Amino acid sequence: MKIAPSILAANFKNLQEEIKLVEEFGDIVHLDIMDGHFVPNISFGFPIVKAVREMTNLPLDAHLMIENPEKYIERFIDFGVNMISVHIENNYHINKVINNIKTKGVLAGIAINPGTSIYSLDSILKDIDFILIMSVNPGFSGQKFIESSIEKIKKIVNIKNEMGLNFEIEVDGGLNYEIALKLKEIGVNICVFGDYFFKNKRENLYILRNLIWKKN
Numbered sequence: 001m002k003i004a005p006s007i008l009a010a011n012f013k014n015l016q017e018e019i020k021l022v023e024e025f026g027d028i029v030h031l032d033i034m035d036g037h038f039v040p041n042i043s044f045g046f047p048i049v050k051a052v053r054e055m056t057n058l059p060l061d062a063h064l065m066i067e068n069p070e071k072y073i074e075r076f077i078d079f080g081v082n083m084i085s086v087h088i089e090n091n092y093h094i095n096k097v098i099n100n101i102k103t104k105g106v107l108a109g110i111a112i113n114p115g116t117s118i119y120s121l122d123s124i125l126k127d128i129d130f131i132l133i134m135s136v137n138p139g140f141s142g143q144k145f146i147e148s149s150i151e152k153i154k155k156i157v158n159i160k161n162e163m164g165l166n167f168e169i170e171v172d173g174g175l176n177y178e179i180a181l182k183l184k185e186i187g188v189n190i191c192v193f194g195d196y197f198f199k200n201k202r203e204n205l206y207i208l209r210n211l212i213w214k215k216n
């Protein structure tokens, strides 16, 4: 399982140091892009993505919580992101968007809110590289993990196995060490950590890194 710290919870006064922390204890940089329309918060955009790309060679994972994501995909790719997830909820041409991302050589994912049924994904699962399951309502870091997400994740793992598919499963929102251990057992491949990563003690990051996962 991989660790994907979300820099939404990082200290932007010291972003370079925060990215070094991700390099030390994480595998992927998770970028939460919010537009104040799809979610009730605005985060950051291209200048920060560009700066982060210049700071690290780790894979960049852009989680687009924005209206009309298809308009911006090429620019995210030009800025060097390696994974892009778009939400199913506001996307009426999801197959087209997913295929567009994939043809540019970037991993394509579908993100799904806590209130959205997994059965809305049936027809798209075979085309995606990963699914991002939100375990809080998107918009802010530091929220509490929604317990019913566990059942939903188990269902996705079952569907994946039954269909014989290879997409990765990423879980995002309210995670900590204990929840992540559970998710690992269930078969989750990527855990996003905001507050737990950036507002924690270094020794706990060692524990997260060394006891749950072995780097590479």
Ligand code: DX5
Binding pocket: 006, 008, 009, 030, 032, 063, 136, 137, 138, 139, 140, 141, 142, 143, 172, 173, 174, 175, 192, 193, 194, 195, 196
């Ligand atoms: C929420 C974001 C998450 C969030 C994670 O909209 O997608 O990535 O920042 O932060 P924590 O782990 O603090 O919930």
Ligand code: ZN
Binding pocket: 006, 030, 031, 032, 063, 172, 192
């Ligand atoms: Zn996210």
